[in-house]
Amino acid sequence: MEARFALLPGDGIGPEVISEARRVLEAVADVAGHRFSFTEYAIGGCAIDDHGVALPEATLEGARSADAILLGAVGGPRWSDPLASSRPEDGLLAIRSELGLFANVRPVRTQPQLADAAPRKREIIEDVDSLFFRELTGGIYFGGSTTTSEGATVADHMRSSVHEIERIVRLAAEAARHRRGELTSVDKANVLAVSRLWRSVADRVMSEEFPDVEFETVLVDAMAMHLLSRPRDFDVVVTGNLFGDILTDEASMLPGSMGMLASASLGASGPGLFEPIHGSAPDIAGTGTANPLAMILAAAMALEHSLGLTDESIRIHRAVDVVLDAGIRTPDIAAGGPVVSTVEMGTAVVEALDRTTS
Ligand code: IPM
Ligand code: MG
Secondary structure, eight states: EEEEEEEHHHHHEEEHHHHHHHHHHHHHHHTTTOEEEEOOOOOOOOHHHHHHSOHHHHHHHHHTTTSSEEEEEEEEEEEETTOOOOOHHHHHHHHHHHTOEEEEEEEEEEGGGGGGGGGSSSHHTTTOOOEEEEEOOSGGGGGGGGEGGTOOOOEEOOOOOOHHHHHHHHHHHHHTTTSSEEEEEETTTTTTTTHHHHHHHHHHHHHHHOOOOOOOOEEEHHHHHHHHHHHGGOOOEEOOHHHHHHHHHTTTTTTTTTTGGGEEOOSSOEEEEEESSOOOTTTTTTTOOOOOOHHHHHHHHHHHTOOOOOHHHHHHHHHHHHHHHHHTGGGGGGGTTTOOOOOHHHHHHHHHHHHHOO
């Protein structure tokens, strides 16, 4: 098949990890007989530098007309002036919202080969296999903010609508049907009005439309604790934008590194956007030490979700497993052992792809 990828490398380690994901996709196209094309567009801090805005019109148009979008990371200290009118993160939020990417899907799976690199004990993290659904275009991220009394008081508004809650809960519940059949909804209904709406809508959707899915509701503070004490208990988790952001960073410590976790941002139609859950890591940018596996796994999600190439996606996952089995490690997952560079890790995955069959 033919497919067009929009590549949005962004800032920090973004370009380094994107170029490894691209090499892996090129190798997949080679072995499976597809024709993939790639066009790069600016986003984030580098777009502010070159175009004056974090999301240039050409990037949005290029992303819209692609079959799938891969994004590296945005942000960095160079653009963190609190008084700046434009911030790199604005570009990411704008593209999510403009493309209607309301569902952010973040798989959290622990790999047995990495158990020793993870900060939690092996017996706690063994066999963790969860799928987080984070609502991505609502909540406090998109409620706007107000400043009064010349900056003495600032408010960010958390808002949500019945429609937004229904669609993300439905998507998560559908996914649960194809897995262990369990859904956990996370909110803060004991304090927030938005969460009380969330809970009542989730309860209704689940009892009316998904009586076959085992459903529970957990408060976000308790969830933060359960994720560390009994992470295996969670199959599919659905939550709002801010809670999803925080809980998935926490969950990334189960596999052991943010460098291992990928995510898909999906809308009702149109291309999905695929990115690692990690940020731009400006402290290690340019050192060749970033772990490209999260970005490579995000590319695998793109093949599965946007192009329907499930076999090819599985092939990438297998190749990553082969590489980990062989003990090949970037510093974030090395537990003090020998390490390879970002490019060497990409090469190892490409070579392993040739040896795995779909
Ligand atoms: C993420 C990131 C972003 C978010 C930032 C970079 C705006 O942390 O994708 O999780 O908060 O959504
Ligand atoms: Mg985050």
